[in-house]
Amino acid sequence: MEAKQWTVQIYITEESDETLARAVLTTRDTSTVTGRGAARRNPVDRPIPEIGDELAASRALEDLAIRLHDVASDDIVQLAGPVER
Incomplete structure (x- = not known):
C-alpha cells in the first residue's frame, strides 16, 4: 500500500474589518486547487482577529472541498467515455 500526502496551506490577510483566506491544496503530482473565503466584522462587534481568521479559513476550506469535488x-x-446505447 502506498501512502500519499497532499498539503493544504491557508493564507490569511486582514484589511480593516475584512479577513480574506485562501486555501491551496497541492497534490503529489503538483496539481493545485484553490478555495477562497472571507469574513467581515460587524462594526458593533469587538475586534477579535482570531474569529475572523477562523471564519474566513473555514469558508476557504469549504470552497476548496466543493472545487475538489468538481474536479473529481x-x-x-x-x-467514463460516451454512453453506449
Missing part, C-alpha cells in the same frame, strides 16, 4: 466529477465524466 469532471475526471469521472472524462474517463
Whole structure:
C-alpha cells in the first residue's frame, strides 16, 4: 500500500474589518486547487482577529472541498467515455 500526502496551506490577510483566506491544496503530482473565503466584522462587534481568521479559513476550506469535488466529477465524466446505447 502506498501512502500519499497532499498539503493544504491557508493564507490569511486582514484589511480593516475584512479577513480574506485562501486555501491551496497541492497534490503529489503538483496539481493545485484553490478555495477562497472571507469574513467581515460587524462594526458593533469587538475586534477579535482570531474569529475572523477562523471564519474566513473555514469558508476557504469549504470552497476548496466543493472545487475538489468538481474536479473529481469532471475526471469521472472524462474517463467514463460516451454512453453506449
